[in-house]
Amino acid sequence: QGKHRLANEIERIVQEHLQYVRESVSHGWDLIHQEGEMKVYRREVEENGIVIDPLKCFHTIKGVTGHEICRYFWEYQYRMEWETTLDSTKIIEVLDPDTVIFFQLHKRVWPAAQRDSCFWSHIRCISNSEEDQPTWLVVNYTTPHPLAPIKSPQVRLVANVALICETIINEPPLNPQDIKRENLECKLTYVALINPGGWVPSVGVRNVAKREYPRFIKRFTSYVVDQTRDKPILF
């Protein structure tokens, strides 16, 4: 399988996220939402007066694997069923079986102009020898593309998002074939570095983010639990 034009950038960004995910949130991060197993943290950062607050969300979901969570996040055909920010999404290029480029129109958040986004989206399994279950991740990273021209009045979102998942098997049965969904737990870390790409009222974006990210993660993870409930486990 030949390397495509974005292979090196993807490698670099994936490695950056694998470092960043381990950074602790004890200094400089505010806990902005806590609900059950979900904890949402944010740092307040502005660049030229534009809010680009990094967001980090930790969540534990029972009954699913990290592969299932990443699969439903990456696969484009499910996206409109759980993604609350979108008016439309489409794949504009397939780079390899684990890497696509998609173009998205996001719902307008008044009074800001409508946002669109063009990301490469890459899914990967990282098998760490010591743990019994691998880590799965998805990275969405803004990239320019001839089929996604920037057309006013839409404003191009600049985003660097990662979903990194570990799978825990509680009280593993002697025979792995006997693992049930009640033995499964997925430990998820979601990181979003989003630059709205142009003027939005900073209070507005902070309030939207504070309200919408927890809703977004909750809705996505519940969707995966519902979709996988009666299906064979995807490790």
Ligand SMILES: O=S(=O)(CCO)c1ccc(-c2ccc(C3CCCC3)c([C@@H]3C[C@@H]3c3ccccn3)c2)cc1
């Ligand atoms: O996880 S993903 O990669 C899933 C692939 O689609 C992703 C998630 C969220 C966004 C996103 C898009 C627009 C906006 C705002 C910016 C100004 C006006 C709209 C926001 C701001 C942060 C706030 C926000 C957060 C969550 C949900 C909705 N709103 C976020 C983009 C990508």
